[in-house]
Amino acid sequence: MLNNLGITQIYVLDQDQALDFYVGKLGLEVHTDADLGFMRWLTVNVPGVPDREILLERPGPPAMSENTAAEVRELLTKGATGGTLFFRCDDAYKTHAELKAKGVELPEEPTDRDYGIDFGLRDPFGNNIRIGQMKQP
Template identity: 65%
Template sequence: MLTNINITGIYVLDQDEALDFYVGKLGLEVGSDVDMGFMRWLTVHLPGDPDHQLLLEVPDGSPAHSAETAAQLRDLVTKGATGAVVIFNTDDCEKLYEELSAKGVEFTQEPVRQPYGIDCAFRDPFGNHIRATQRVAGPVDVTDEDIARWSGK
């Protein structure tokens, strides 16, 4: 029986640059950094939460992908089109926005009040979508007005 998600992989184009972003700017910690010969196994996690890790993987033609597929994946990563979305929880979305903006993180959405809380969106240096959500407790009521706002109508 499955019990939890341990590692989620996202593609990055440069693992050292990814470390600078995820550890240096976001404050995550290195879980594993192992040279496996055919690839570098590099994971990061939130401080105090080593059971939930992000694998920062370079699509480089290792045994998992042909050289042609790896090149296509790198192109999709650059366009932010891999479908990868990382969502973190935060206690204070607006403070997080201020702190990360000061560190040069590029936001695609400033903090916005939603029925479920406050959230914002940014990207890593490679185009991966990241959200930070300050959730509210209890049941969430979604109104027709919320749906219209989300759909841009």
């Protein structure tokens, strides 16, 4: 039976640029950076939470054909593919201000909602990110 989700994956066009954003701007840490020969296995995680990784993967073989990879790259640049990463924080207003000071483009201000305070942004490749301070049950 399943008991944990260890790795989730998003597509990025440039893994070094992804590192700059996810580590340099959002404050995640590198978990694994390995050259497997056929691909670079690059994962990051929230500091102190190494059992939940995000694979920052370039679209291409061996996971898909080069033709499919080209289509995925085109959709990614339009913000029309991928899912959403949801991060939690203790103080949404403070996190928003810290990210803004680091030069992160933030199209939304933190908004108080029924479930907590959150805001959204996109990474440099068009992937959706939401950051929220959740209300206690």
